[in-house]
Amino acid sequence: MDDLARLISVEEIKALKARYFRGIDEKNRPLLESLFTDDVTLDYRGAATDPSSGVNAMPEATEAVLHGLKTSVDAMMRSIEGVVSVHHGMMPEIEITSERTAKAIWPMTDRLKFTGGGAVAELTGHGHYHETYERISRDWKIKTLKLTRFRVDIVLA
Amino acid sequence: MDDLARLISVEEIKALKARYFRGIDEKNRPLLESLFTDDVTLDYRGAATDPSSGVNAMPEATEAVLHGLKTSVDAMMRSIEGVVSVHHGMMPEIEITSERTAKAIWPMTDRLKFTGGGAVAELTGHGHYHETYERISRDWKIKTLKLTRFRVDIVLA
Amino acid sequence: MDDLARLISVEEIKALKARYFRGIDEKNRPLLESLFTDDVTLDYRGAATDPSSGVNAMPEATEAVLHGLKTSVDAMMRSIEGVVSVHHGMMPEIEITSERTAKAIWPMTDRLKFTGGGAVAELTGHGHYHETYERISRDWKIKTLKLTRFRVDIVLA
Numbered sequence: 001m002d003d004l005a006r007l008i009s010v011e012e013i014k015a016l017k018a019r020y021f022r023g024i025d026e027k028n029r030p031l032l033e034s035l036f037t038d039d040v041t042l043d044y045r046g047a048a049t050d051p052s053s054g055v056n057a058m059p060e061a062t063e064a065v066l067h068g069l070k071t072s073v074d075a076m077m078r079s080i081e082g083v084v085s086v087h088h089g090m091m092p093e094i095e096i097t098s099e100r101t102a103k104a105i106w107p108m109t110d111r112l113k114f115t116g117g118g119a120v121a122e123l124t125g126h127g128h129y130h131e132t133y134e135r136i137s138r139d140w141k142i143k144t145l146k147l148t149r150f151r152v153d154i155v156l157a
Numbered sequence: 158m159d160d161l162a163r164l165i166s167v168e169e170i171k172a173l174k175a176r177y178f179r180g181i182d183e184k185n186r187p188l189l190e191s192l193f194t195d196d197v198t199l200d201y202r203g204a205a206t207d208p209s210s211g212v213n214a215m216p217e218a219t220e221a222v223l224h225g226l227k228t229s230v231d232a233m234m235r236s237i238e239g240v241v242s243v244h245h246g247m248m249p250e251i252e253i254t255s256e257r258t259a260k261a262i263w264p265m266t267d268r269l270k271f272t273g274g275g276a277v278a279e280l281t282g283h284g285h286y287h288e289t290y291e292r293i294s295r296d297w298k299i300k301t302l303k304l305t306r307f308r309v310d311i312v313l314a
Numbered sequence: 315m316d317d318l319a320r321l322i323s324v325e326e327i328k329a330l331k332a333r334y335f336r337g338i339d340e341k342n343r344p345l346l347e348s349l350f351t352d353d354v355t356l357d358y359r360g361a362a363t364d365p366s367s368g369v370n371a372m373p374e375a376t377e378a379v380l381h382g383l384k385t386s387v388d389a390m391m392r393s394i395e396g397v398v399s400v401h402h403g404m405m406p407e408i409e410i411t412s413e414r415t416a417k418a419i420w421p422m423t424d425r426l427k428f429t430g431g432g433a434v435a436e437l438t439g440h441g442h443y444h445e446t447y448e449r450i451s452r453d454w455k456i457k458t459l460k461l462t463r464f465r466v467d468i469v470l471a
Contacts, residue, residue: 007321008160011167018248021264022285025307084308086283088247088264090402091332107335107402111283113308126400126425128336150339151398151427165317168324175405178421179442182464241465243440245404245421268440270465 082116239273396430
């Protein structure tokens with residue numbers, strides 16, 4: 001893969017991840033469905049738990065690894081029902097590992113405001129996405145995602 | 158437009174938007190004046206209003222669409238008088254639509270601390286800039302900007 | 315330097331800065347050691363002081379300019395002992411000034427949670443890194459860094 005093709009892929013993966021953040025925050029199901037491989041694996045385990053209190057703000061989406069496009073998007077859509085969410089990605093480390101594969105470490109912050117009347121009012125989290133990508137015909141897609149955390153703060157309602 | 162020229166334009170538009178953020182936070186009028194087309198349109202309507210209280214922290218800059226370079230920069234400079242501001246842009250979705258036109262959706266956060274003794278002490282907002290750009294001779298400029306919000310939090314003084 | 319080489323350097327400097335943020339937040343000494351020139355200068359003076367109270371949350375790391383790779387990394391590692399830290403960089407302005415030199419202005423936020431039982435519980439800061447880079451054989455390195463601030467908020471324990 002030449003230098004120009006690699007740069008183009010890096011830029012396309014950045015735009016892919018930008019659509020991931022917008023897809024969640026807009027609760028945009030078709031956009032989310034366009035982001036992942038059919039065999040995607042999403043691992044958000046532990047990502048909604050405040051280590052100081054042990055409270056888990058999103059048990060359904062964070063207690064098991066999600067497998068497959070439909071299951072994953074279903075779980076994502078359910079987890080943001082009644083939530084005003086803001087997800088931001090910062091400076092990534094992206095490595096193109098072949099013409100059809102890539103990986104990245106992506107710093108992130110999310111701010112969730114729960115409006116459904118449950119026990120949790122707000123969650124603010126900071127961590128890294130550890131991701132791999134696959135190029136399916138023309139388009140880069142997210143193949144695996146694991147979210148690790150430095151810090152999760154939960155405000156009870 | 159070839160791939161390399163497109164990548165260069167994407168990078169130039171990112172640097173343009175970086176100067177936009179720095180221009181506001183440094184209250185740097187010459188820098189702000191260099192960013193926009195002469196016929197720029199800025200639409201910040203609703204962007205400083207907390208939906209839960211209805212309080213508008215910046216009525217002058219957010220009640221009407223701004224037209225034209227001088228009017229726009231005048232309004233921006235007035236709106237940040239006595240304000241300690243921090244504006245951040247995250248991962249954008251940029252599309253180069255021709256050799257001289259482009260558009261983007263840009264996630265953002267702003268944090269404003271009002272020191273002038275008014276009713277509002279702080280505003281924290283999260284949303285998207287929806288922008289178009291035009292290349293004037295060598296340089297990309299912002300031609301239209303509309304700010305939409307997911308969330309605005311206002312702290313009263 | 316041609317356009318493609320310049321773009322590649324811009325991308326490499328972005329990944330370098332991404333490793334800087336991750337190196338601090340992971341307290342990853344080998345990663346931090348890989349980021350700087352041997353004669354690096356780091357100037358964090360004033361960066362941990364809340365202007366409203368005058369409290370300095372990190373006196374050792376912010377009272378003098380740091381010189382040299384080992385001294386600098388030693389001071390960085392000491393300053394984050396017992397600290398849960400989150401450092402984020404946003405849209406940079408990067409200028410490649412020659413085949414082996416570059417500079418940038420980099421907006422940033424850091425969020426520090428002090429767990430060691432001292433007087434300060436948390437610091438949240440917003441500002442700009444003003445940096446220069448040097449290419450040593452193949453790799454871009456940080457040669458000088460100065461952190462300026464728009465805002466520092468300190469919460470006492």
